[in-house]
Amino acid sequence: MTKPYEAVGLTEKEYKKIVEYLGREPNELELNMYGVMWSEHCSYKHSRALFRHFPTSGKRVLQGPGENAGIIDIGDNLAIVMKIESHNHPSAVEPYQGAATGVGGIIRDIFAMGARPIALLNSLRFGDIENSERVKYLVDGVVAGIAGYGNCIGIPTVAGEVYFHDSYNGNPLVNAMCVGIIEHDKIFRGNASGIGNSVMYVGAATGRDGMGGASFASVELTGESEEKKSAVQVGDPFMEKLLLEACLELLETGSIVGLQDLGAAGLTSACCETATRGEGGMEIDVLKVPRREKGMLPVEVMISESQERMFLIVEKGREEEVKRIVEKWGLHAVTIGKVTGNGRLIVREGDKIVADVPAYSLDSSGAPRYYREYEEPEYYSELKQLDLAAIPEPGDYNKTLMELLTSPNLCSKEWVYRQYDHMVRTSTVVKPGSDAAVLRIRGTRKGIALTTDCNSRYCYLDPRAGSAIAVTEAARNLVCSGAKPLAVTDGLNFGSPEKPDRFWQFREAVTGIGEACRELDTPVISGNVSFYNETETQAIYPTPIIGMVGVIEDIDKHCTMHFKDEGDIIILLGETRDEPGGSEYLARIHGLERGVVPRLNFGLEKKLQAFILSAIEKGLLKSAHDISEGGLAVAMAECCMERELGAKVQLETPLRTDAVLFSESQSRFIITCSPEKLVELRQLMAQQEIPHEILGEVGGEELKIDVNGKNIVVLKVKDMKEAWRGAFGCLMS
Amino acid sequence: MKFGVIVFPGSNCDIDCFHAVKDALGHEVEYIWHDTEELDGFDCIILPGGFSYGDYLRCGAVARFARIMDAVRTHAAAGKLVIGICNGFQILTEAGLLPGALVRNKNLKFICDTVPLRVETTDTPFTSLYKKGEIINIPIAHGEGNYLVDEDTLKKMKENGQIVFTYVDNPNGSMENIAGVCNEQKNVLGMMPHPERACEEILGNTDGLRLFESIIAAVESESVISAQAVKNRHTGTRRKSAMETSRSKPIAFTQKEELLHD
């Protein structure tokens, strides 16, 4: 027979800890509250211990991890609020609503800090789209769900990534990131301070939907998961739009002491999080909570994850004022309890006390903390072996390049982002399709650049190096847009932490992110951990998604990756090495996922990033693009697409032709400048000792690449573009 | 010259319209809350894009009952200017201020893109500064922009020059590639594309500016209230209410026994 604590996902040891906290056996409601709060999703019990690897402070950091979202200063009394969060398991069983409510949840985290949400991003991973109808169904639903929510609420979805790999066949990843803007003096934290202050509830009524979603996120997916559809919530973006506007208006009045969204673990989590951040006690009455269904039990009310609900701590005596403003937006606010000073979370059902626990004991500070066992997986050293000599060189490089450009991972994602309103709020200066999105900050000269990044094949082959590369590439994307990278939010998606080889991946990845963030001075200010991303047969590739923000001091000086004018000079920065390991080329063309991932040299990286920023700042560059998946050849092709401008380049190299075209050596960029600026640019490169090579010039209708004097690639840009743009639509039909 | 931007619950392009007028054109503009009763002092009313009332039931179906809509009708009947953009267009058709209806895009997907439009007529207060036949690039962002109207009305609209913008490459299945239409009096315009998103260099597109400049020119030359408009003051194209409906055949109301049920 299942023990009561097992039914709520706890171990015997954890149960004993609860008894210790309470000095008695918990009742059913209390046990359920601990069950959801001590799930990995809420307590980070398996991962917390490793977070010390992350740099989380810095002179620009106004709020690090631990709050609803992180905050980074961008100057002029302005700050950016951001966070990424996963909604993987809900999206696996009901893609539209799973993705939609993922977006809804992350938006609430941002406005709970008092910020106006200004942009959404998303990072998606799916299985083998070429051979699975199920994957197509998931892609279609997830994209429509993200669009349905973001478009309706009127926050532009400005950037993101979509990748495919067999390891995601049974477990797709849907990570949503939201970015908001706030003035320093308006930053708000979810504190429940002021004994006697009222606890108010605003938004949708509480139903039985999403029961135990937090614990659902903390188990592996099985065939039964389909039946767990009841754990998936239904999103109402219209309600959220009203909530957002009402909350921002309420914050202006000064009547609100604390604001918290009701997300994972619902009311239970909101009560204990606000209480432990404040004076430490709270008392609420479940009978006062608006309900959608009759006959709901206290436990159902306390752990429901119904969407679009907010939790307010209101200064005593100002409840009517709050109600008036909320009603203007067509919503209702009800008082459900009050702040106390006794450190206890007391739940009543009318006159009857139905739960009484120390508030901190539910919270992550009171939850158990595990130091999991880890073990290097067997594949790790085996897969490092790669015999390049055994790999035949392609006979026709035109064909190979076209094959890469039309592959699921490298083709244009226009089919996806065309469904997202990426222009609403009229601040999107660089739209999806370049290295990073750029937004202007209205009323200032400033802009911000945003990106998400992660190459999970690298992270599988070498989690530490792969994660460091993810951070570095995100920074490169921003730098190519003319933005100085400032901070990171990380979405860490892994398999079960209870399996030592998976936990080793996690541990390595966290270390790699920490190293890179320290090197690049981009602290981690918020994030999310999603474990148990595996099915009975396989775990996902480790996927630590890096969301990054950067600032552009003068928005007129932003830059994009696209070639601009005939005659512009094309320059390659950095060094191309014989590093085909883990490349898209090896995987796609030769079916090999092995080798040593490209080496990252932070010294060179930082030098190049600083150089590009200064060159953009000085107005010397016409375009800048970092070289990543697909190597130099794919990067060149990408630069040609938007304006349908060809290029003629010559490469001199001792390397194999496929290595020079498709190696993914790190710290490389393709930049262009007008011929008049070349002298000045060269001086700057010489001064800063930038390794570079002048490759050729922009122009014509073809992309022509010569290697060692011999023509290797010649493709009509128009044909390349048509195939590259159309590929995704073909995959989906 | 003063613009008013109506804010319905769920409007989300209200701020874009506001800033286009204020920042890009330097004209006076105010937000108008949906339960306001009067529109005195406004020369041009903008019904912005977004998802009024969540677009639940049908896009614009609930917004047409907002208190402000009576004032919008009065404003339009007086020959003053009204422009509905995207969701605003949907609201105007639901309210009967413009003919036709907007249904789901043919591909069933939301489409956000910048698309070429042909200016079909410059004989309106909204397009006088464009050239007839000119191609302009304007962003679209909608899931239900597929314009439909019955053949008789379409014929009349064509004769009367009420087709204002058409798509060069039809993105959504719209009848006759229609992107924007006006009423008979030409003082009410509805369009799915978003001119307010194309008013600033920094956004890479200024093709929408002349639409607003045309409005300003029209109001400032006081040529808006044409004799025709005044004459037609109380006979606008508002859809008849249920009580007024007269139909040649019985409405599609079926008795209980004819219905599909056990």
Add this chain to the structure above:
Amino acid sequence: MKAKVYVTLKKSIADPQGNAIQNALRKLGYTNVEEVRIGKLIELDLGDITADEANAQLVKMCEGLLANTVIEEYKFELC
């Protein structure tokens, strides 16, 4: 008194959702499916009123809000 209102696109109006579902059904092997039309079912609890009152109200509701008679038709039943 309870009522069910059915709102569908008029026959003359293209129904892309219906077409998509038809195609999906055909793919699933139901090749005999000749047409699919998608509509809305709206359930109302009208409280304590007579059938005549309900009929009169429902016509007004449908004409005024529940259906857009430019593109849609409706029918309802009391139950």
